[in-house]
Amino acid sequence: MMKSIFRILIDIAIFICLVHAWWYFALLLAIIGLWNFGLYIEIILAGLIYDALYGTMKVTDIMGSIGLVVGVIFFVILTFIKKLVRIRE
Amino acid sequence: MTYIQSRNSRGGNSFRYTTLSVFLIVVAVIGIRFLLPNFFSGFMTAIARPFWRTEFSIYSGQLMSAEALLNSKEDLMRRLDEANMRGATAFALAIENTELKSMLGRASSTPIILAAVLSKPPLAPYDSLVLDIGSENGIVAGSMVYGMGNVPLGKITDVLAHSSKVLLFSSPGQRFDVLVGKTHIQAIALGKGGGQYVVELPRDSKVMEGDTVAIPSLKSNLYGIVSSIVSDPSQPFEKVLFAVPLNIFELRWVYVEKP
Numbered sequence: 544m545m546k547s548i549f550r551i552l553i554d555i556a557i558f559i560c561l562v563h564a565w566w567y568f569a570l571l572l573a574i575i576g577l578w579n580f581g582l583y584i585e586i587i588l589a590g591l592i593y594d595a596l597y598g599t600m601k602v603t604d605i606m607g608s609i610g611l612v613v614g615v616i617f618f619v620i621l622t623f624i625k626k627l628v629r630i631r632e
Numbered sequence: 633m634t635y636i637q638s639r640n641s642r643g644g645n646s647f648r649y650t651t652l653s654v655f656l657i658v659v660a661v662i663g664i665r666f667l668l669p670n671f672f673s674g675f676m677t678a679i680a681r682p683f684w685r686t687e688f689s690i691y692s693g694q695l696m697s698a699e700a701l702l703n704s705k706e707d708l709m710r711r712l713d714e715a716n717m718r719g720a721t722a723f724a725l726a727i728e729n730t731e732l733k734s735m736l737g738r739a740s741s742t743p744i745i746l747a748a749v750l751s752k753p754p755l756a757p758y759d760s761l762v763l764d765i766g767s768e769n770g771i772v773a774g775s776m777v778y779g780m781g782n783v784p785l786g787k788i789t790d791v792l793a794h795s796s797k798v799l800l801f802s803s804p805g806q807r808f809d810v811l812v813g814k815t816h817i818q819a820i821a822l823g824k825g826g827g828q829y830v831v832e833l834p835r836d837s838k839v840m841e842g843d844t845v846a847i848p849s850l851k852s853n854l855y856g857i858v859s860s861i862v863s864d865p866s867q868p869f870e871k872v873l874f875a876v877p878l879n880i881f882e883l884r885w886v887y888v889e890k891p
Contacts, residue, residue: 562680563687564751582650587657595672596680597751597758599789599799609758611661618654626647 550580557585561592569593570613577621590614674792677762681795684750684762691884744778744887745769750795752883759803759825761786763886766794770890778887779878782853785886796888800880802827810855811846812872813839818848824873827880829856832869845874 553576560569573586590610598607664671693701747763765771775788777798786800801808806823810831817837821829833839845856856874863870 562683582653584653584657587654591661591672592676595676597760597762597797598673599758599760599797611658615654615658619651622647622650 554585557589586618587614677795743890745890747886747888749883759800761798763796766792766796768793771796772891776889783876784853809848811848813843827876829874831872833872835870839872
């Protein structure tokens, strides 16, 4: 229960950071969430929201999807590291 | 026989499912962005817009006390009077300039519209601004955006109903023609982000710090001011760094050209 509340609080904090364009705090919070919770797809959604709010390029250009790409990379890498260093989720 | 329970298969499956779900999400997102390019942008901007408006109102002083507002107003009135005195000469010259262009059939009749800057990401990969005007105000993609003093800042790239996004000329990788210095040397400027640019010139170009940079057009708008020159005696070229003459991160208002 506490873990769910903590997760929701982190999600809200990430959203506030994204609205204010403080992507560095949002990324830090997302990494904390990714490390502490299982299947933390919020990091990918956060990247998507960042692209939607501030990205000016179209989908055909990778420059318009930096948030999404960074979110997916962090998600995959940290999930892999978690799998390596933890006995079980 | 006794076997040690393998965790690998379970962990492997979990990892496979995770990877598959991420892949599906990414494919879905790309698909939606292909079919409905403004869907995510419009939806998220509609959610964020009230927060941006509230923040803009707070910074504009709407929550200040009446006394503080009156003091601020008096101070601003005094500054406005001073600015009017200084601007009278410039205004007369501008009128003369317009009249001369009109006589030569080159007068600009492009209307402009004032827009509030709702958001400007600091230290961001996207060197962009979000404005509070959109297609309902007659803005279209490609419209030029100017700062105070008619400094060209960027172009509108995405237009929503009540907001629009501006890609700044200083965005990393953006290239465009400029005229540098007193002798108007034509060169290609490269955006470095945050209102900063770099241009390469021959070492004997005699460009100095403080020289102006303009865009090659009839309007001859001031584009930037040379802030630094990096020269290496072993290289035939020198790097001239220049910046827009206003602080991008303190922008509150901009002008947008209407088509």
